[in-house]
Amino acid sequence: MRDESWEMMTEKKPSTGLRLIIFLGMLTAIAPLSTDMYLPALPEVQMDFGVSTSLVQLTLTMTTLGMALGMALVGPLSDLLGRRRPLLVGMLAFVGATIGCVFAENIYLFLLCRFLAGFAGASGVVIARAVARDVCEGPELTRFVAVLMMVNGLAPIIAPIIGGQILFFAEWRMTFVLLTLIGIALAGATFVYRETLPREARSRNMTDTLRKFPTLLRDRYFLGHCLLQCFIFGAFFSYLAGSSFVFQNIYGVSAQGYSIIFSVIGAGLLFAGVLPARLAGRVPDIIMLKYAVFVPLIGSTLLLAGFYFSAPLAVIVLLLFLTVVPLSVMGAASFSLALSRQGKNAGSASALIGCFSMLLGACMMPVVGIAGDHTAIPMGIVMLCGYGLGALVFYGMIASDHPAMR
16 A cells, blocks of 8 residues: 555656756666775785686676676566666665675675675666656756766776775775665665656566567667677776786786776766766767767777787876776767667666676676786777777667768
8 A cells, every 4th residue: 555655646757856866876886886896805805715817807797797687677677567666676685695795705605696786786777777768858868867977977986995995994895894885775765766657657567578678679779779888888897807907916006006096087987977968969969979989999999009018007097098988978878869769668778778788798807817817918809899899880780870970
């Protein structure tokens, strides 16, 4: 009875106020918080469990894979049940899995808990995006998604600094204690926010909901955006997996120094996220997307050359900045363009985009460490391939649908 009365109170369209933006921004930040906060501790985790570089990078893979699969399930569920209930269950499950990470006694139990945490945390990421589509459309959607990415962009700045500082006075497990507290806070906040998908707009049953996936994937334009995010986020996740070892083991940077470098690049992601919000309605999304694809392609080419010729630390940081920062613009523009044609399929569409953006990254993370932790060449190759394939998809499947690109 309480759920029914609660949903009846939510028929009017929620506003895109500051509290909603902060809440949804924190939900989308679950992904970077779950990975970035313990990046400075990866070498310590490796020593604690006594495992290889590739195996400890597999902990990132399991988190990412869990998120990809979780998005594929939670998106359709949110179209069927509404946004609030799947989100609440997901946040509570995230808390339980993260507590498991705190007490894991071996790498295999830790891997399982990381997978479950990623699977549960996916509810925050995919539902936050679906809610954005529920309450906005057109240029307003682009602005709203861009603002969300700006809020979300704070996580890569703050998380590694917090993780690095934790290592000053505690072991790496304390990172997951903090993540548990964040999960509890988000679960509590879920009770406060109103449903954004009214009953009449929901899918009738799970079968109908799952049938949306093949329909969406037969849409060449939508599939193009899925593949674009797949390849470019694959490059980004290889950076996440490899950067800690590159800076700490090859360039001799401390965990705290690495966290500062990572945060500087994260700050670039944050400020780049301002561009789509400021330019929406004045510069076509497709033009923003074009430059957000090709600038990193140039940067990753120079980055691989820098790794091969053992460029100084300052040069590598600059090239990584050029390669990684446009991701904020790409994510906002591509997501807005992809969902602008989906209407009430927003939950399923958001799930597919999220799933694609995680899958390749999950596969590529162990590849970065395949040659050991004293070479950066594999990381450079994976990043260049990801951006190169993304550029091919952009021109082959997306740009042709826009008169501005003809």
